[in-house]
Amino acid sequence: MSADAWWKNGIVYQIYPRSFQDSDGDGIGDLRGIRNRLDHLIELGVDAVWISPIYPSPMADFGYDISDYCDIDLRFGTLADFDALAAEARARGLKLVLDFVPNHTSDQHPWFMESRASRSNPKRDWYLWRDPAPDGGPPNNWLSNFGGPAWTFDAHTGQYYCHSFLKEQPDLNWRNPEVREAMYDVLRFWLRRGVDGFRIDVLYHLVKDDQFRDNPPNPDFVAGGDPAHRLLPVYTTDRPEMQDIIIEMRRVVDEFSDPQSTRVLIGELYLPLARLMAYYGRTEDGLLQGVQLPFNFQLLAAKWQAAEIDHIVRNYEAALPQGAAPNWVLGNHDKPRIASRVGQERARLAAMLLLSLRGTPTLYYGDEIGLTDVPIPPEEVQDPFEKNDPGKGLGRDPQRTPMQWSGTAPNAGFTTGTPWLRLGGDWEHRNVESQAGDPASMLALYRRLIALRRREPALHEGSHEPLDAGADVMAYARSAGTRRLVVLLNFGTSEKPISIDLVPAGGVVLASTHAHRSGIVAGALILEPLEGVIVSRA
Numbered sequence: 001m002s003a004d005a006w007w008k009n010g011i012v013y014q015i016y017p018r019s020f021q022d023s024d025g026d027g028i029g030d031l032r033g034i035r036n037r038l039d040h041l042i043e044l045g046v047d048a049v050w051i052s053p054i055y056p057s058p059m060a061d062f063g064y065d066i067s068d069y070c071d072i073d074l075r076f077g078t079l080a081d082f083d084a085l086a087a088e089a090r091a092r093g094l095k096l097v098l099d100f101v102p103n104h105t106s107d108q109h110p111w112f113m114e115s116r117a118s119r120s121n122p123k124r125d126w127y128l129w130r131d132p133a134p135d136g137g138p139p140n141n142w143l144s145n146f147g148g149p150a151w152t153f154d155a156h157t158g159q160y161y162c163h164s165f166l167k168e169q170p171d172l173n174w175r176n177p178e179v180r181e182a183m184y185d186v187l188r189f190w191l192r193r194g195v196d197g198f199r200i201d202v203l204y205h206l207v208k209d210d211q212f213r214d215n216p217p218n219p220d221f222v223a224g225g226d227p228a229h230r231l232l233p234v235y236t237t238d239r240p241e242m243q244d245i246i247i248e249m250r251r252v253v254d255e256f257s258d259p260q261s262t263r264v265l266i267g268e269l270y271l272p273l274a275r276l277m278a279y280y281g282r283t284e285d286g287l288l289q290g291v292q293l294p295f296n297f298q299l300l301a302a303k304w305q306a307a308e309i310d311h312i313v314r315n316y317e318a319a320l321p322q323g324a325a326p327n328w329v330l331g332n333h334d335k336p337r338i339a340s341r342v343g344q345e346r347a348r349l350a351a352m353l354l355l356s357l358r359g360t361p362t363l364y365y366g367d368e369i370g371l372t373d374v375p376i377p378p379e380e381v382q383d384p385f386e387k388n389d390p391g392k393g394l395g396r397d398p399q400r401t402p403m404q405w406s407g408t409a410p411n412a413g414f415t416t417g418t419p420w421l422r423l424g425g426d427w428e429h430r431n432v433e434s435q436a437g438d439p440a441s442m443l444a445l446y447r448r449l450i451a452l453r454r455r456e457p458a459l460h461e462g463s464h465e466p467l468d469a470g471a472d473v474m475a476y477a478r479s480a481g482t483r484r485l486v487v488l489l490n491f492g493t494s495e496k497p498i499s500i501d502l503v504p505a506g507g508v509v510l511a512s513t514h515a516h517r518s519g520i521v522a523g524a525l526i527l528e529p530l531e532g533v534i535v536s537r538a
């Protein structure tokens with residue numbers, strides 16, 4: 001097995017730690033909780049777990065505002081709990097990926113407290129400080145992604161500091177070599193503790209224009225939409241300097257790669273396709289030098305139609321640089337859940353798509369049981385994004401609700417206390433325990449598809465060939481050696497006969513989204529409405 005196999009051919013599972021499993025009754029998920037639930041991940045069949053931030057944090061943005069990069073927040077546990085989790089994960093063959101948040105610290109981080117203490121403090125230049133505009137207002141028009149200006153005035157020193165997110169999340173100055181070294185040492189700290197890689201938060205934001213030029217208006221902005229989209233982030237994201245930074249980061253993780261297993265970087269990048277590709281990095285000696293997996297988020301926004309998705313997949317495959325590893329994502333803690341976006345039936349088709357495409361799939365916890373967005377009443381809202389601009393549907397609480405484990409234990413087995421966010425109203429029937437025993441369940445489908453992907457090289461490392469199967473049906477072949485599997489996904493709500501050129505009689509159905517389909521294809525294959533199948537030649 002190649003050293004890259006685990007992240008190239010494997011499956012990543014994202015845990016939002018506040019909501020996975022609480023072990024101490026405080027209503028907040030924690031590291032011991034995760035450790036107690038490793039069985040679920042093993043039975044599911046995933047290869048790696050990515051855990052959203054677990055570091056000490058004032059929790060203004062639920063852990064994405066970090067006050068110490070090299071410790072564990074007490075709500076989640078201790079470094080000893082972390083080591084125990086890491087050891088057990090390793091013993092069970094699971095890789096561990098942590099969240100790395102380099103763009104900003106918490107305003108409570110000692111670095112920022114020093115930086116704001118005086119204009120002459122040695123850490124002053126670790127953050128982005130600017131004089132007010134002549135009228136006393138912010139230095140330029142940059143906007144925070146969470147509403148309002150990206151600048152907050154600090155009366156003590158008479159300057160503004162830059163924050164791409166909350167004012168409690170001041171942006172680090174990535175042009176400063178000391179900042180870079182300090183942050184690379186953070187990576188080394190966790191790599192030494194045995195971590196297998198990092199998901200890098202808002203990677204495309206790290207460097208800002210050195211002349212602090214105004215961002216231009218966005219001609220496509222629709223009134224009433226997310227106010228941060230009023231301007232095009234030309235001078236605040238995806239700056240040319242990023243290309244050297246990703247190479248530096250990659251060198252740091254490569255220091256810790258060994259012949260059995262490489263360390264991986266996964267980049268959070270909401271960028272147009274061509275720009276996304278740039279984050280694989282430059283090629284030297286025939287090898288890409290950047291981030292191994294620049295997150296491909298196209299399915300998160302796609303219209304759920306065969307033609308649209310087919311188009312996305314073909315374009316993505318065509319755009320990949322030589323030697324680049326593809327990847328696909330259906331959900332994360334920032335976006336509405338797939339089961340709510342497309343409904344439960346289509347979410348089954350989505351599962352088959354995700355788990356049969358070429359490229360590393362990332363699953364979001366709960367999607368394997370068809371968890372939906374949970375409406376959160378205004379008085380229970382937690383997410384600052386929603387609090388800053390209520391009623392626009394910007395809030396991310398609905399997709400962060402507790403995992404539903406059991407239909408009989410209090411709070412679905414998530415906590416014995418009061419959960420930090422309410423559970424879905426459906427937990428008594430939608431939970432891991434009840435779905436585990438039901439072959440028609442979403443969980444059973446996920447387990448079957450993952451098992452199939454693991455045992456079929458055609459699926460986990462084979463080539464991809466788009467096929468034409470008529471309107472509403474997306475089709476492709478996955479092949480390795482002489483083995484060729486055909487995937488057919490009927491996005492339509494009527495039956496679809498499939499040409500015998502695509503699936504000859506005698507083909508074997510290896511998986512279907514519909515529990516009752518099985519066995520050999522006799523005559524022509526007719527897909528049921530919203531059915532997906534994976535078929536092998538006889």
Ligand code: GLC
Pocket residue numbers: 061064065101165201202268333334
């Ligand atoms: C990323 C995270 C999001 C967070 C933001 C600021 O987009 O995924 O949850 O709020 O960065 O750190």
Ligand code: MG
Pocket residue numbers: 022023024025026027028029030075
């Ligand atoms: Mg807890």
